[in-house]
Amino acid sequence: MTTPQRSDAPRRLWDISPTVAPEAPIxxxxxxxxxxxxxxxxxxxxxxxxxxxxxxxxxxxxxAPLHYANDAPAIADVPLDTYLGRCRVIHAMGAAPLITVDHLRHAEADLPPRVLVRVCERADTVWNSAFTAYAPEAIAWLAERGVRLIGIDTPSVDPADSKTLDSHQLLRKHDLRVLENLVLDEVPAGDYELIALPLKLQGACASPVRAILRDLP
Known part of the structure; x- marks a missing residue:
């Protein structure tokens, strides 16, 4: 039997985190x-x-689930495995005001358990309340296909003026994790390894991450 040759070339990294600075949009x-x-x-x-x-x-x-439910885990109590592993970057530029199932169907085949959706040609560097969010039915559709983590290159999976946070509540219902405020400007659509571990912050409703993507071996 022939042993496959492994390449020693380093796998490319994409830093998909914006710089944290006083002028960062919040x-x-x-x-x-x-x-x-x-x-x-x-x-x-x-x-x-x-x-x-x-x-x-x-x-x-x-x-953390604590961000949208009082009886839910803080970020220090959330298992880490979901934030590390194979993921798919799906391009849905022009989706507005919501990412719908129709924006995702073209990338459905063999969907990995982590999905990041790019909607911005360039991620916003100033506050923009008209950002694109997820339609709740798109989150339910992803959960039905075994997705455990979703991400987006805007500030939230819910619209800025939402008071019910329907998409966040669906994350809770399906026990999904979420990454927000990513920068996917330079990342081609396709599959990667995601590494985006949150800090072990006791009692916190969220954690900053240094999110990166790496080419698959």
Missing amino acids: FPGDEPYALRWTAQLSPGCPVNLSALTMSPHVGAHAD
Whole structure:
């Protein structure tokens, strides 16, 4: 039997996280990113030390079920396996105001358990309340096909003015995980390995992630 040859060439990485900065777009009223120095290099101090304040929803982030249900797990209590593994990037540019099932059907075959949908030609760098979200029926359709994590390159899976958060509630119903505020500008449609682990933040409703995609071996 011939042993398949393995390539030693490094697999390409796509960084799909925006820079977290004071000017990063956030929901109105949310806590922006801020950094201050608690110590700085000097003759009497050998290091620079910084302190951060921010909402855990700034930049690319993973919502915890606690974000939309009081009796649900915080982000530190959510299993990590869903945030790591094979995923599919689906292009649905022009979908507005909602991603519907019709925007996803063309990529249905052999769907992996993680799906990221690109709707932006370029991800917004300023707040835009008219962003595209998910239609609840699209989330139900993905869940029926074994998807366990969904992502989007806009601030939320629900519209900015939603008070019922129907798509978030369907995430809870189907025990799906979610990534929001991704940057998929340079990523071709297709299958990749996703690595987007949330921090183990006790009691938090979300966590920033450094989300990356890697070519499959």
